């Protein structure tokens with residue numbers, strides 16, 4: 001039996017349909033990813049699965065329990081790392097975890113050992129007595145994952161776990177998140193809008209405007225592209241697009257000043273393109289397809305994929321601005 005079972009789930013907020021009749025299953029021990037742009041409905045779906053929101057219609061079950069009718073059993077089965085940090089910054093790392101263990105009724109004799117175990121797991125044991133406000137963004141995220149695991153949940157929900165982290169911290173965080181199913185048998189349900197992060201998943205649902213538009217393993221999804229991707233820059237991309245269409249019957253699309261061409265045989269296609277377009281070619285590169293290409297192909301638009309600025313930095317800037325102008 002799947003550990004998460006979602007059937008025809010709908011969530012409306014007034015006239016906004018945040019989740020539009022989605023269905024999917026997640027197998028126990030898997031890493032399942034929800035990939036989609038801002039406002040796609042990722043957090044709304046997680047909130048329903050975590051019993052924080054009720055659905056407008058449809059049904060969701062976690063660990064065999066109904067998210068609406070058996071919410072307390074669902075809550076005992078899950079750990080959550082929210083999109084926005086929820087640590088108490090004025091407590092130490094250890095105090096944050098002990099507090100959570102207490103809330104989740106972990107037996108007193110067991111609490112300290114569990115806290116030590118998860119601190120070691122996320123490599124923060126040596127920093128356990130430091131106040132959380134002294135932690136970096138990556139350390140806070142790791143501590144939140146540790147907290148989500150203390151009561152040994154069957155499913156760990158991670159909503160944009162690496163948001164605002166630098167690439168190095170992101171990759172470290174993923175290294176231990178992906179090891180969790182093997183170590184604990186925990187199932188991971190994660191959301192992200194970073195394409196490269198979604199590649200660690202066993203299965204991915206691509207969500208856009210509240211709809212699941214594709215669902216499969218990363219490898220299978222990439223087959224949607226049907227081979228390689230060629231990025232071609234020419235002196236006149238619109239004209240080159242027409243030439244490619246009439247000579248090779250390939251529909252190229254134009255993105256960020258480049259032609260995007262998907263083809264089965266990238267290596268033989270490139271010489272042909274250069275022969276046809278001659279001097280007009282400014283640059284050409286061949287890539288194996290990424291999930292970004294899949295998203296582009298399915299929706300006709302690129303998913304936001306750039307680094308977001310650190311919200312703490314923005315807040316500090318706003319405070320400094322206010323001080324100067326008050």
Ligand SMILES: Nc1ncnc2c1ncn2[C@@H]1O[C@H](COP(=O)(O)OP(=O)(O)OP(=O)(O)O)[C@@H](O)[C@H]1O
Pocket residue numbers: 013016017018036037038039040041042043044045083193
């Ligand atoms: N409490 C709410 N009241 C009204 N509208 C809401 C509420 N929560 C979410 N929405 C709307 O539902 C849609 C989906 O939002 P959601 O937070 O699920 O997106 P998301 O995929 O998590 O996006 P992001 O990548 O920005 O976190 C958005 O249009 C949002 O404005």
Ligand SMILES: [Mg+2]
Pocket residue numbers: 042043044083159
């Ligand atoms: Mg969200």
